Amino acid sequence: MKEPRTSLDMYRMMLLIRRFEEEAARAYSLGKIGGFLHLYIGQESIAVGASHALSDGDYTVTTYRDHGLALARGMSANAAMAELFGKATGCSLGLGGSMHFFDAAHGMFGGHGIVGAHLPLATGCAFASKYRGDGRVSMVFYGEGAASIGATHEAMSLAALWKLPVVFVCENNQYAMGTSLERSLSVPDVSRKADAYGMAKDRFVADDVFTVRDRLKVAIDRARSGAGPSLVEICTYRYRGHSMSDPAKYRSKEEVEEHKGRDALTRLEASLVLDPDTKDEAGQIQAAVELEISAALRFAEESPEPSIDVLEPTTYKGEFAR
Amino acid sequence: MRTLRVREAIREAMAEELERDEDVFLMGEEVGQYQGAYKVSEGLLERFGEKRVIDTPIAEAGFAGLGIGAAIVGLRPIIEFMTWNFSAVAFDQLLNNAAKLRQMSGGQLTVPIVFRGPNGSARQVGSQHSHAMEHFYCHVPGLKVVAPATAADAKGLLKSAVRDDNPVIYLESETLYSMKGEVPDGEHLVPIGKGRIAREGKDVTIIAYSRMVHVSLAAAELLLQKGIDCEVIDLRSLRPLDQDIILASVAKTHRAVVAYEGWPYGGVGAEIVDRIQRHAFDSLDAPVLRVTTMDVPMPYNANLEQLVVPQASGIVAAVERVMYRK
Numbered sequence: 001m002k003e004p005r006t007s008l009d010m011y012r013m014m015l016l017i018r019r020f021e022e023e024a025a026r027a028y029s030l031g032k033i034g035g036f037l038h039l040y041i042g043q044e045s046i047a048v049g050a051s052h053a054l055s056d057g058d059y060t061v062t063t064y065r066d067h068g069l070a071l072a073r074g075m076s077a078n079a080a081m082a083e084l085f086g087k088a089t090g091c092s093l094g095l096g097g098s099m100h101f102f103d104a105a106h107g108m109f110g111g112h113g114i115v116g117a118h119l120p121l122a123t124g125c126a127f128a129s130k131y132r133g134d135g136r137v138s139m140v141f142y143g144e145g146a147a148s149i150g151a152t153h154e155a156m157s158l159a160a161l162w163k164l165p166v167v168f169v170c171e172n173n174q175y176a177m178g179t180s181l182e183r184s185l186s187v188p189d190v191s192r193k194a195d196a197y198g199m200a201k202d203r204f205v206a207d208d209v210f211t212v213r214d215r216l217k218v219a220i221d222r223a224r225s226g227a228g229p230s231l232v233e234i235c236t237y238r239y240r241g242h243s244m245s246d247p248a249k250y251r252s253k254e255e256v257e258e259h260k261g262r263d264a265l266t267r268l269e270a271s272l273v274l275d276p277d278t279k280d281e282a283g284q285i286q287a288a289v290e291l292e293i294s295a296a297l298r299f300a301e302e303s304p305e306p307s308i309d310v311l312e313p314t315t316y317k318g319e320f321a322r
Numbered sequence: 323m324r325t326l327r328v329r330e331a332i333r334e335a336m337a338e339e340l341e342r343d344e345d346v347f348l349m350g351e352e353v354g355q356y357q358g359a360y361k362v363s364e365g366l367l368e369r370f371g372e373k374r375v376i377d378t379p380i381a382e383a384g385f386a387g388l389g390i391g392a393a394i395v396g397l398r399p400i401i402e403f404m405t406w407n408f409s410a411v412a413f414d415q416l417l418n419n420a421a422k423l424r425q426m427s428g429g430q431l432t433v434p435i436v437f438r439g440p441n442g443s444a445r446q447v448g449s450q451h452s453h454a455m456e457h458f459y460c461h462v463p464g465l466k467v468v469a470p471a472t473a474a475d476a477k478g479l480l481k482s483a484v485r486d487d488n489p490v491i492y493l494e495s496e497t498l499y500s501m502k503g504e505v506p507d508g509e510h511l512v513p514i515g516k517g518r519i520a521r522e523g524k525d526v527t528i529i530a531y532s533r534m535v536h537v538s539l540a541a542a543e544l545l546l547q548k549g550i551d552c553e554v555i556d557l558r559s560l561r562p563l564d565q566d567i568i569l570a571s572v573a574k575t576h577r578a579v580v581a582y583e584g585w586p587y588g589g590v591g592a593e594i595v596d597r598i599q600r601h602a603f604d605s606l607d608a609p610v611l612r613v614t615t616m617d618v619p620m621p622y623n624a625n626l627e628q629l630v631v632p633q634a635s636g637i638v639a640a641v642e643r644v645m646y647r648k
C-alpha cells in the first residue's frame with residue numbers, strides 16, 4: 001500500500017461523498033429536498049484527488065453537480081445536508097439549494113447553474129491571485145457539455161493570454177443530459193481545445209484517485225510557478241441520471257455496469273481491506289461515515305427554516321437599493 | 323373540441339406547422355432523441371426526421387444566432403430554449419440581431435423566427451433558474467412576445483407565431499404543461515395581440531397572463547365569497563399589448579390590479595399601469611396596484627419561495643385595497 005495514511009483519508013472522503021449522496025437521493029424521494037438534485041456518484045475520485053493536490057487557500061469553482069467538491073474541500077456534511085433541506089444552517093443559508101453550495105472559508109466558490117458561466121469566474125479569481133502575487137491557484141470543474149459554449153472559450157482565451165494561474169478541469173462523464181459526447185463535439189478529445197490557446201493539456205481516466213491527484217498536481221504546480229493555465233480532461237462516468245428527474249434511457253444497463261466495474265471507490269476500498277495495515281482502520285472509517293451521515297440527516301431535519309428577513313441583507317451588502 | 327394538455331397542444335401546433343411548411347424546423351437542446359427536456363417535442367424526431375428536428379450542443383448564442391441567420395434567408399426556425407433562463411446567454415442575438423436586422427437594413431431583411439420554452443418560476447430551482455424573462459424582451463422594439471395560459475391558446479398562438487414574419491418570443495410555463503383544456507378541432511389560429519376575458523365581473527379588473535391567469539381566477543373565487551366580483555383578463559400577448567381590452571374593462575370596473583411574475587422595478591406590469599393611468603385616468607376610482615414577485619433573487623427554500631412568488635392571497639389583498647375594504 002502506497003501512502004497508507006493518505007489512502008485512508010481519500011477513502012474516507014470518497015465514501016463520505018458517496019453515502020451523502022445516496023442518502024440525499026433517498027431524502028429527495030421522500031420530498032425532503034426539492035428542485036434539482038444532480039448526483040456526483042461515480043465521479044468522486046476527481047473532487048477528492050483534486051482537493052488533495054490543492055493547497056489550503058486555493059480557489060475552486062464548479063457546476064451544479066457540486067456536493068462532492070464542497071465536501072472534499074472541507075464543508076461539513078451537516079452544512080451540506082442542511083442546505084439540501086433548505087435550512088438556515090445550510091452552507092448557503094438554505095437559499096441556494098443543491099446547485100449552489102458555497103463555502104468561501106474553504107475556497108469553495110460555488111455551485112453554478114448556467115452551463116459554462118462559471119469558468120470566467122475562476123479565471124477572475126486567478127487574475128486576482130496574479131495581481132496580488134499571493135501564489136494561489138484556481139481550479140474550475142466543468143462537464144464536457146460546456147465545451148461547446150462561448151463563456152468556456154472566452155475564459156480560456158483570457159487565461160492563456162495573460163498566463164493566469166488557473167487549471168481547467170473537464171470532468172468528461174460522456175453525457176450532457178441525454179446527449180452523448182459524439183453527438184455534441186466534432187473533436188471528441190476535449191483536451192485538444194487547449195492547443196488553440198497554446199495551453200498545456202493532459203488527459204486521463206479517473207479510475208484511480210492517486211492518478212487524479214498526481215496528474216492534477218502537475219498542472220497546479222505549473223500554474224503556481226507562473227507558467228500559465230492548463231486544460232485537464234478527466235474521463236469519468238456518472239452512474240445516476242443527469243438529475244433525479246432523468247431516467248437515463250439513452251444508455252444501456254450494460255454500459256453503466258461496465259463503468260461501475262471500474263469504480264474508483266470500490267477499488268480503493270478493496271485494496272485497503274486486503275492490506276493488514278489498513279484493514280481495521282478502513283472498517284472504522286465506514287462506521288464513522290455512517291454516523292456522520294445519519295447525524296447530518298438529523299441535523300438537517302431538526303434545523304430551523306430561514307426567515308424572510310434574510311432575503312434583503314443577502315441581496316445587497318449595506319442598504320437595500322430600491 | 324378535444325381535451326389536451328398544454329404540452330400536447332404545443333406539440334400539436336409544432337407538428338402541424340412542420341407538416342404544412344417545409345421551411346419550418348425545430349432546433350434546441352434535447353428536443354430530438356431525448357424527446358424534449360419537458361417532453362414537449364415527444365415523437366417529433368420520429369415523425370419528421372433529423373433534418374427537421376435537430377439536437378444541438380449547449381450553445382445558446384450559437385444556435386439562436388444560427389436560427390436568425392437561417393431566417394433572414396428564408397427558413398422559419400422554431401428555436402427551443404430548454405428554459406428561458408438560458409436565453410440570457412443568447413440575449414445579444416435576440417436584442418441585436420433578431421430585433422434589429424429589419425430596421426437596420428432599411429426593411430430589406432425579415433426575421434421570421436420563433437423562440438420558445440418554459441419561462442418563470444418552477445419549484446425550488448433557485449435564483450438562476452427562475453427568471454421571468456418577458457420583462458427584458460418586451461422592452462425591445464422589433465420583437466413580439468406572447469404568453470398563453472390555456473391549451474387552446476398555446477396551440478393557436480404558436481401556430482400564429484410560426485406564420486408571423488417577425489421574431490416572436492413564445493413563453494411557456496413548466497407548471498402549466500400538464501394542465502388540460504379544450505382545444506378546437508381543425509385549423510386553430512389565435513391572433514397575436516388579442517387578449518381575452520377569462521372571467522367576467524363588474525367590480526375590479528385583474529390583469530394577468532400565463533400561469534398567473536389561473537392564480538388570478540383562484541383569487542377571483544375567493545373574492546366572490548367576500549362579495550367582490552372580479553373580471554380577469556388573460557392578456558395572451560404582451561407585445562403587442564391589447565390595450566383596448568384593458569381599457570374597456572377598466573371603464574366598466576374603475577379599478578385594476580395587475581398580477582404577474584417578475585420583479586416590481588419596471589417591467590410589463592409597470593407598462594400596463596402607465597397605459598391605464600394615461601388613457602383611463604378619469605374612470606379610475608383607486609390607484610392601480612401590482613402584485614409581483616418580491617424584489618429579491620429567488621430563494622431555494624420552499625417556504626420562502628412561496629412568499630417571494632405572487633400568490634392568490636396577495637391578489638385578494640390588493641383587490642381589497644383598491645375596493646377600499648382594507
Ligand SMILES: Cc1ncc(C[n+]2csc(CCOP(=O)(O)OP(=O)(O)O)c2C)c(N)n1
Nearest residue numbers: 065113114115143144145146175176177408
Ligand atoms: C446555458 C445553459 N444551457 C442549458 C442548461 C441546462 N443544462 C443543465 S446541465 C446540462 C448538461 C450539462 O452537461 P455537462 O456540461 O456535460 O455536465 P454534467 O451535467 O454531465 O456534469 C444542461 C443542458 C444550463 N444549465 N445552462
